[in-house]
Amino acid sequence: MTSKSNNQHTTVWGKWDVLLETKYCKVKKITVNPNHRLSYQTHQKRQEQWTIVQGTATIILNDKKHLLTVGESIFIPKQTPHRIGNTTEIPLIFIEVQTGSYFGEDDIIRLEDDYNRQ
Numbered sequence: 552m553t554s555k556s557n558n559q560h561t562t563v564w565g566k567w568d569v570l571l572e573t574k575y576c577k578v579k580k581i582t583v584n585p586n587h588r589l590s591y592q593t594h595q596k597r598q599e600q601w602t603i604v605q606g607t608a609t610i611i612l613n614d615k616k617h618l619l620t621v622g623e624s625i626f627i628p629k630q631t632p633h634r635i636g637n638t639t640e641i642p643l644i645f646i647e648v649q650t651g652s653y654f655g656e657d658d659i660i661r662l663e664d665d666y667n668r669q
Contacts, residue, residue, distance in 0.1 A: 563666060564589060565642070577654040583608075583643040588636025590664035597651030597658060599627040601635065606643035609636045632662055 558569040564587040571578040577597075583589065591611065601608070602624040610617040610625055611634045619625060627633045629651065637643035661668060 563587070565637075567647075570646075572654070575650070577649040579647045579649075580604075581645055581647055583635065583637040583645075585637055585640045585642065588665065589634055590659070590661040590666075590668065591632055591634040592662060593630050593632050593660045594651075594658045595630060595660070596653035597649045598629045599633075600648045600650075601625050601627065602646045602648075604644050604646060606637060606641050607639055608643055608645060609638050610634070611636075634663075 560567050563584075565582040565584045567579045567581045569577065569579055588609070601610070601619075603619045603621055605621065608617075608619045610619060611632075612625065612627065613631050613633070617625060635643075635645070
């Protein structure tokens with residue numbers, strides 16, 4: 552379940568705010584609640600760059616685990632399976648910069664999801 556208010560979206564795992572949306576990029580501030588994670592997913596039309604601004608991220612990128620802390624970044628190529636999670640007791644916040652040809656939420660192909668989303 553997701554609620555939406557202008558550029559802010561809230562869900563059980565956390566929330567995201569759209570900071571910038573243009574024809575050439577989309578920038579989000581994403582908060583992942585303690586002990587939650589996003590779906591293991593791919594995108595056909597965009598790549599993403601994630602930069603951690605609070606907390607510690609557990610990232611699975613193409614089946615390889617990465618731990619990132621404040622100030623560290625990771626690049627997510629198009630069509631590459633990825634997921635980010637928060638195994639700590641404080642909210643995880645990261646900035647996501649999307650580039651590519653399309654930035655709609657319907658470009659998410661979920662491979663696994665803790666919340667039974669399609």
